[in-house]
Amino acid sequence: MYQVPQITDSIYYVGVNDRMKALFENMWSLPQGVAYNAYLIVDEQTTLIDTVDVCYSDIFFHKLDLILQGRPLDYLIINHMEPDHGGSIGLLRKRYPELKIVGNKKTFEMLRGFHGITEGLHEVKNGDALSIGGHEFSFLMAPMVHWPEVMFTYEQRKRVLFTADAFGSFGALDGILRDSELGDRSAYLREMERYYACVIGKYGPFVQKALANMDKQGLAIDHLCPAHGVVWTPEGFGEARRLYDRLSRFEAEDGVVILYGSMYGNTEQLADVIAQSLSAAGIKRIVCHNVSKSDPSAILADIFRYRGLIIGSPTYCGELFTPIANLMNLIRIRDVKDRLYTAFGSYTWAPAAVKKLIPFAEEMKWEFVGEAVELKMSELSSVLDLSWALGQAMAARLLAPKG
Ligand SMILES: Cc1cc2nc3c(=O)[nH]c(=O)nc-3n(C[C@H](O)[C@H](O)[C@H](O)COP(=O)(O)O)c2cc1C
Ligand SMILES: [Fe+2]
Ligand SMILES: [Fe+2]
Structure with a gap:
């Protein structure tokens, strides 16, 4: 019954x-x-x-x-x-x-x-x-x-x-x-x-x-x-x-979210190099989210879960790629605390993305890690070492003893 x-x-x-x-x-x-x-x-x-x-x-x-x-x-x-x-x-x-x-x-x-x-x-x-x-x-x-x-x-x-x-x-x-x-x-x-x-x-x-x-x-x-x-x-x-x-408490695990946008795949290549570098340095939890395809709720859940956040964007009409700007706004209004952050981007004639990504650290009161990397067109070889170094810097900061 x-x-x-x-x-x-x-x-x-x-x-x-x-x-x-x-x-x-x-x-x-x-x-x-x-x-x-x-x-x-x-x-x-x-x-x-x-x-x-x-x-x-x-x-x-x-x-x-x-x-x-x-x-x-x-x-x-x-x-x-x-x-x-x-x-x-x-x-x-x-x-x-x-x-x-x-x-x-x-x-x-x-x-x-x-x-x-x-x-x-x-x-x-x-x-x-x-x-x-x-x-x-x-x-x-x-x-x-x-x-x-x-x-x-x-x-x-x-x-x-x-x-x-x-x-x-x-x-x-x-x-x-x-x-x-x-x-x-x-x-x-x-x-x-x-x-x-x-x-x-x-x-x-x-x-x-x-x-x-x-x-x-x-x-x-x-x-x-x-x-x-x-x-x-x-x-x-x-x-x-x-x-x-x-x-x-905004406490997070030792992992990294690489959140990027890419229209033609240039910015995406940097994301992959940085992810490989993180892995080579011993980071076990790495999630790459293509902002145009990933579910925003899954992106936010991963950002709440992991302490490292790396954002990449192409320059778009002198601005950030719009879907990245939108996602950053979702992070901003959640007032996410205590993240380790760095940035990368790409451009063809007048770079703007990285310049606009860097101040996000200060705005959110996060620590900025390493040196941001910006790729011109498809000249990947010129930034490979810098991208690798960015991954290494983030990993070192994450794995450093807390105190
Ligand atoms: C609609 C559109 C607008 C763009 N605006 C700019 C710009 O304002 N300044 C610039 O340097 N490059 C601009 N670009 C070029 C891209 O930033 C550049 O090709 C970049 O490598 C694209 O990265 P992606 O392959 O990851 O999409 C623009 C590209 C497109 C498609
Ligand atoms: Fe409810
Ligand atoms: Fe509710």
Whole structure:
């Protein structure tokens, strides 16, 4: 007989899978789809935590009907208002006019702005509690992870923490709800990394504050329920948490991303020489991304993963090659910290690319390594040694003892 997936005997999973959408936030690829997670707690008062993208509201309401069997919905707790989670709130309120909506001050500003809802609200602050019978909730504010109204909700009796986008991954739920039931959780961890780099990226310091707030409360957690991807149990949570801690400190592994653009292959040849040089110097993790072909979300995930970044661009109308300038802007607005950086480029009549790549180090407060190389037309032999030296310099800096 069909069973609605459950976190505990009284907490149901009522999220949905989206394998239709091509790009999350109309930017980030979804090769394995994405899940919008929502949770329903059945007690003296019925309580929903978050909703789903409005495109999936029919399926979502059907799930609620199956569980509630005609009972009203008493509370909606809103951890996050971004429309992938808050999109169905307006319709939900129409279905359950008596529904009380729980959020903080900033939630309610957005509730008015997105759905025109101003009544039936229950405002909470950090540390406040709410009882619905056997279940007791407490609320932890997590502002700017990655929106200002974000909060986490902890259920004390069943030891479940609901964390909005934090600890979320791309990837629909392919039948399996908990990390502990997966044969291999590494795919979700990789997708957590990519989600982090694309969606949370800039807000590492706020993630650190949210982690500290969790620690301060000393929460015992049997299930950690994010708004996307698998639910984490103590089996996998340690690893997920370490990953989150590392990403939000902008700490990276000893590897190098070579990010380049190339119209006719000249700049690309330099990329390959530099990659070979890095390898010869003992660097084991090297990823070359052709900006025109690589998935931008994969590029960002690798930039969050590796400490070395080398950018190459041809000169294009006296400027950087536009796709490189665009990708640099994605890095810029994420305020990526503590990278070792260098640059290379090419031109035919009036060089500009390298001159425009060099100041990126200062702007991002990164260390510039070695001497930038610039190739004129296809005269590769004139810069082979310089390109090799650039790779050697980056490798030496990466492998130098940290201190
Ligand atoms: C549309 C276009 C605009 C260019 N603008 C410049 C320029 O402003 N200054 C310059 O020195 N070279 C310019 N070039 C020449 C390229 O920078 C040069 O051929 C370079 O080697 C191309 O590298 P690639 O083979 O990696 O694409 C331009 C090339 C193209 C196709
Ligand atoms: Fe979000
Ligand atoms: Fe989200």
